[in-house]
Amino acid sequence: MNNKIKSYLQENREAHLHELFDLLAIPSISALPDHKEDVSKAANWVAESLKKIGMENVTIHPTKGHPVVYGDWLHAEGKPTVLIYGHYDVQPVDPLHLWDSPPFAPEIRDEKLYARGASDDKGQTFMHIKALEAILQSEETLPLNFKFCIEGEEEVGSPNLPAFVEENKELLAADVIVISDTSMMERGKPTICYGVRGLAGLQIDVKGSNSDLHSGLYGGGVHNPINALVELLASFHNENGEVTVEGFYDQVLPLTDEEKQAYQDLHFDEEQQRKELGVPALYGEKGYSYLERTWVRPTLDINGIYGGFQGDGIKTVIPAEAHAKITCRLVPNQDPEIIVDQLKAHIEKNKPKGVDISIALFDKGAPYVTPFDHPAIQAAGRAYEAVYQVPTSYTRGGGSLPIISTLDQVLHAPIVLMGFGLPTENFHAPNEHFHLENFDKGMETLCTYWFELEKSL
Amino acid sequence: MNNKIKSYLQENREAHLHELFDLLAIPSISALPDHKEDVSKAANWVAESLKKIGMENVTIHPTKGHPVVYGDWLHAEGKPTVLIYGHYDVQPVDPLHLWDSPPFAPEIRDEKLYARGASDDKGQTFMHIKALEAILQSEETLPLNFKFCIEGEEEVGSPNLPAFVEENKELLAADVIVISDTSMMERGKPTICYGVRGLAGLQIDVKGSNSDLHSGLYGGGVHNPINALVELLASFHNENGEVTVEGFYDQVLPLTDEEKQAYQDLHFDEEQQRKELGVPALYGEKGYSYLERTWVRPTLDINGIYGGFQGDGIKTVIPAEAHAKITCRLVPNQDPEIIVDQLKAHIEKNKPKGVDISIALFDKGAPYVTPFDHPAIQAAGRAYEAVYQVPTSYTRGGGSLPIISTLDQVLHAPIVLMGFGLPTENFHAPNEHFHLENFDKGMETLCTYWFELEKSL
Structure with a gap:
C-alpha cells in the first residue's frame, strides 16, 4: 500500500x-x-x-x-x-x-x-x-x-x-x-x-396444567413445569462441566500437540480475562485451558429461560408453562444434524414425568x-x-x-x-x-x- | 336462621x-x-x-x-x-x-x-x-x-x-x-x-460476568448463570420427588392412622383430578396420595425463573444474570425460620462455581x-x-x-x-x-x- x-x-x-x-x-x-x-x-x-x-x-x-x-x-x-x-x-x-x-x-x-x-x-x-x-x-x-x-x-x-x-x-x-x-x-x-465453531440448538417448551395453579392448593400434587424444566436442563452437564448428551464428543477432532503448543505460546492471561469479565472464577470442561474450551471444545449453553412470576416479590404460583432456549457450539468434525438428534434423544431419555415436552429447532451451522x-x-x-x-x-x-x-x-x-x-x-x-x-x-x-x-x- | x-x-x-x-x-x-x-x-x-x-x-x-x-x-x-x-x-x-x-x-x-x-x-x-x-x-x-x-x-x-x-x-x-x-x-x-400449610421462600439471584456475553466467543470459558442456576435448582429434589434439603422433613408430624383413614374415606378421585388439570400424570413425593401430598406433606416449588433471551427465535447470549423464586409449603411442626436456614445452607453447600449467588428472603408463615x-x-x-x-x-x-x-x-x-x-x-x-x-x-x-x-x- x-x-x-x-x-x-x-x-x-x-x-x-x-x-x-x-x-x-x-x-x-x-x-x-x-x-x-x-x-x-x-x-x-x-x-x-x-x-x-x-x-x-x-x-x-x-x-x-x-x-x-x-x-x-x-x-x-x-x-x-x-x-x-x-x-x-x-x-x-x-x-x-x-x-x-x-x-x-x-x-x-x-x-x-x-x-x-x-x-x-x-x-x-x-x-x-x-x-x-x-x-x-x-x-x-x-x-x-x-x-x-x-x-x-x-x-x-x-x-x-x-x-x-x-x-x-x-x-x-x-x-x-x-x-x-x-x-x-x-x-x-x-x-x-x-x-x-458451529451451532445447533433448540427451544424446550414444558407444559403442565391447563392454567396457572395456586402453589398452596396444588403444590405437591402436580409436577411444576419449572421444577421439571430445571431437572431436564441440569441433566445436560456433569460436575466436571462436560456435556452428558450421549455421543456428543464422538466426532470431536482431538487437539494436536502442535496446536496445543501454539495456544500455549500465545501466553493468554487467564487471570486477566477473569478480572475483565468480573467473574469469581473462569469455568468450563475440566482438563482444558480457557482458550481450548472456547476455541476447540464444544459447549451447551442455555441462552434464555422463563416461566412463572418475574415481578418484584412473591407470587405463589405453579405456572402452566416453562421455556428454555439452548444452543451448542460445535467443533470439527461434529455434524449439527447428528448433534440435534442426540439432543432430542437426551431430552426423550430424561423427560420429566407429569408434564408435556415439546421442542422447536433453531437454524444450524457446521x-x-x-x-x-x-x-x-x-x-x-x-x-x-x-x-x-x-x-x-x-x-x-x-x-x-x-x-x-x-x-x-x-x-x-x-x-x-x-x-x-x-x-x-x-x-x-x-x-x-x-x-x-x-x-x-x-x-x-x-x-x-x-x-x-x-x-x- | x-x-x-x-x-x-x-x-x-x-x-x-x-x-x-x-x-x-x-x-x-x-x-x-x-x-x-x-x-x-x-x-x-x-x-x-x-x-x-x-x-x-x-x-x-x-x-x-x-x-x-x-x-x-x-x-x-x-x-x-x-x-x-x-x-x-x-x-x-x-x-x-x-x-x-x-x-x-x-x-x-x-x-x-x-x-x-x-x-x-x-x-x-x-x-x-x-x-x-x-x-x-x-x-x-x-x-x-x-x-x-x-x-x-x-x-x-x-x-x-x-x-x-x-x-x-x-x-x-x-x-x-x-x-x-x-x-x-x-x-x-x-x-x-x-x-x-405454612410458607417460607426466597429469591436466588445468580450473577456471572459484568455484561451479557456472546456465547460463541465466551461459551465454555465462563459458567453461564442460567446453567449454574438450573444445576442449583435441580439439586433441591431427588428422583422420588422428595426435597433433598438436609433436615427438611425432621420436624414433620407423621400422618396418624386415623387421619390417613379419614382421607381415604373422602374417596378423592385422582384420575378425575388429573383430567381436570389437564396433565399427563399427577406427580409428587413418592409413597403419598394426592391429598396427603397437598395437605400434610411439605413442598418446594419454583414460582418463577428468568434470565437471558425470552423473545421469539434465537439469541446466542450468555446472560450476565439469572433469577429464580422458590417457596416451600410447610406442615406442622416445621418452623419457617429453621426451614429458611436449611434452604440457605443447601444453597451454600450446592453453590455453583464461577458465579456469585445472592438471596433475598420472602415473608414466612407457620x-x-x-x-x-x-x-x-x-x-x-x-x-x-x-x-x-x-x-x-x-x-x-x-x-x-x-x-x-x-x-x-x-x-x-x-x-x-x-x-x-x-x-x-x-x-x-x-x-x-x-x-x-x-x-x-x-x-x-x-x-x-x-x-x-x-x-x-
Whole structure:
C-alpha cells in the first residue's frame, strides 16, 4: 500500500465516520418482524454505498427473508477474485436500560464508537467498502477482482443464504473468501482466526396444567413445569462441566500437540480475562485451558429461560408453562444434524414425568477450519504485521458463522477471517462498541492485504 | 336462621352483587407499588361498607405497608365475641392475555362471577359483611359480638399484620376467629379446613460476568448463570420427588392412622383430578396420595425463573444474570425460620462455581392445625349441613395463610376456616372466578352458623 492511499484514508476519516453513523442509525434487527422495513433500509444503504465507490452490477437480491446485497468490480484481468462477505443486520438490543447511550444513536466516547452493530458487523463491513474506495480513488484501479455479498440474516442464523449461494454459485465464484466478523485476541494483537465453531440448538417448551395453579392448593400434587424444566436442563452437564448428551464428543477432532503448543505460546492471561469479565472464577470442561474450551471444545449453553412470576416479590404460583432456549457450539468434525438428534434423544431419555415436552429447532451451522499455512492466510498475517508492527496470532474462534460451511462447501475457496473487533466490545450485549484505533488500522491492513494477496496467489 | 333473613338475602341479591362489582373493580394488587392508591381505595371501600351495615368504631389503621380495616358491633351483652379476618388485596394478574375478560371488569358468565379477587378474598370477605347486614336488617340485633379485621397485604405474606395484631391484641380479643379464604373440596361438598400449610421462600439471584456475553466467543470459558442456576435448582429434589434439603422433613408430624383413614374415606378421585388439570400424570413425593401430598406433606416449588433471551427465535447470549423464586409449603411442626436456614445452607453447600449467588428472603408463615372436634368447628359443620343438605368434610388445606399462626399465638382463640371457594376457581391465576351458588349458600351458611355458634359456646 502506498502513501497516497494512506493519506486518502486519513483525509477522509471524518467523512467516513459520518457515513458509518448513518448506517448504524438504522435499527436493522433481523430477529424482530417489526424491524423488517429497517432491515430493508439498511440493504438499500449498503447497495448505494457500493455503487458510490464504483462497484458494478449492484443488486439487491430478495430472499424468503431479508435480502442479500451483491456488487462487483471485475476489471483486474487475469487476476484472482476475492469475495467479501459481511452482514448489515444486527442483534436485538434488550435489555435496553443497560445501554449508556441509545443503541441506534451512534456516539464516540474515548475513541470508541458506541452503537449496536458498530463492530458486529456493520462497522467491519463498512471498512471493506471504504478500503476499496481508497484504492480506487488513489490508483483508479484495484489489484484484484472483487465481489461483495452482504446479507441481512446473519444474526438469525442465515436461513436463506445457503439457497442463495447455491443458486448463485457462478455469480459468487471466487479464489479467496474474506470475512471480517470476528475479533482480535486483544488490543494491539492482530489475529487471524482460521477456524470457527458451529451451532445447533433448540427451544424446550414444558407444559403442565391447563392454567396457572395456586402453589398452596396444588403444590405437591402436580409436577411444576419449572421444577421439571430445571431437572431436564441440569441433566445436560456433569460436575466436571462436560456435556452428558450421549455421543456428543464422538466426532470431536482431538487437539494436536502442535496446536496445543501454539495456544500455549500465545501466553493468554487467564487471570486477566477473569478480572475483565468480573467473574469469581473462569469455568468450563475440566482438563482444558480457557482458550481450548472456547476455541476447540464444544459447549451447551442455555441462552434464555422463563416461566412463572418475574415481578418484584412473591407470587405463589405453579405456572402452566416453562421455556428454555439452548444452543451448542460445535467443533470439527461434529455434524449439527447428528448433534440435534442426540439432543432430542437426551431430552426423550430424561423427560420429566407429569408434564408435556415439546421442542422447536433453531437454524444450524457446521464448524470449519482452514489450514493456517495457506498463502491467502499468510499474506493476511503479513498485512497485519506491516500495520500493527507486531506478530500476527493465528487462532480459532468460538463464535459460529453459519454461512462459513456453506461458502466452503458450495464455492470451494479458502476462507480468511480477518477480524478487527475486540473481545471486550460487547457483541450481542448492551453498549456494543468499536475501537476506532482498529477502524483506522484495519482499513490500512485491508488495503495492504489486497496488494500482498495479489503477489501471493 | 329464620326465613326473614333468608328472604332478605334473596331480595337483595342483585343489589349485593352490584356492590361487590364495585369492590372487584378496584385493582388492589398489594405486590405492585404502582397500585398503592388502589389498595388504599379498597380499604376505604371496605370501611364504608362496614359503617353502612351498622358496624361501629370503624377505623382504617395505617401500617408500614397497606392499612388494616377494623370495625365492631359489641352489643350482644354476655355473649362470646367472633373476630372475622379477611383481606381486600389481590394477586397480580399476569399473564394478562390469558384472561377471557379483563380482571378488573367483573362479569357473570354461566352463574360464575369472573374477576381477580372474586373468590380470593374480596368475594368471601364481602359475604361476611352482607350476612351480618341481613341479620341486623331482619332482627335489629346480632346473636354474638363481632369484630372485623380486614387487611391489605395477605397476598404479599402479611408483613405488617403480626405487629398490628400484637399492638392491638385487646382491640382484637375474641373467643373464636373465623376466616373465609379457603376452598370447599369440590362443588356441593361443604368443607371445613382445620389446618393449613405454612410458607417460607426466597429469591436466588445468580450473577456471572459484568455484561451479557456472546456465547460463541465466551461459551465454555465462563459458567453461564442460567446453567449454574438450573444445576442449583435441580439439586433441591431427588428422583422420588422428595426435597433433598438436609433436615427438611425432621420436624414433620407423621400422618396418624386415623387421619390417613379419614382421607381415604373422602374417596378423592385422582384420575378425575388429573383430567381436570389437564396433565399427563399427577406427580409428587413418592409413597403419598394426592391429598396427603397437598395437605400434610411439605413442598418446594419454583414460582418463577428468568434470565437471558425470552423473545421469539434465537439469541446466542450468555446472560450476565439469572433469577429464580422458590417457596416451600410447610406442615406442622416445621418452623419457617429453621426451614429458611436449611434452604440457605443447601444453597451454600450446592453453590455453583464461577458465579456469585445472592438471596433475598420472602415473608414466612407457620403451619397450623385446630382439633377438628372443637365445638366452634362442629357448629360450623352443622351450619353447612343445614344449607347444603350433605355431610360436611373435614380437611386440611395446602394453601398458607401466614396470619393464622399469628392470630393463634397472640389471640389464643380457635380458628375456624369456612371456605366457600372451589379448587377450580383459578385463585392466583388468569380467569379467577367464584360460583354464585356458593355466594348464595355461603351467606345462608354464615347466618346459620352465628346462631348455631351462640348455642354451642
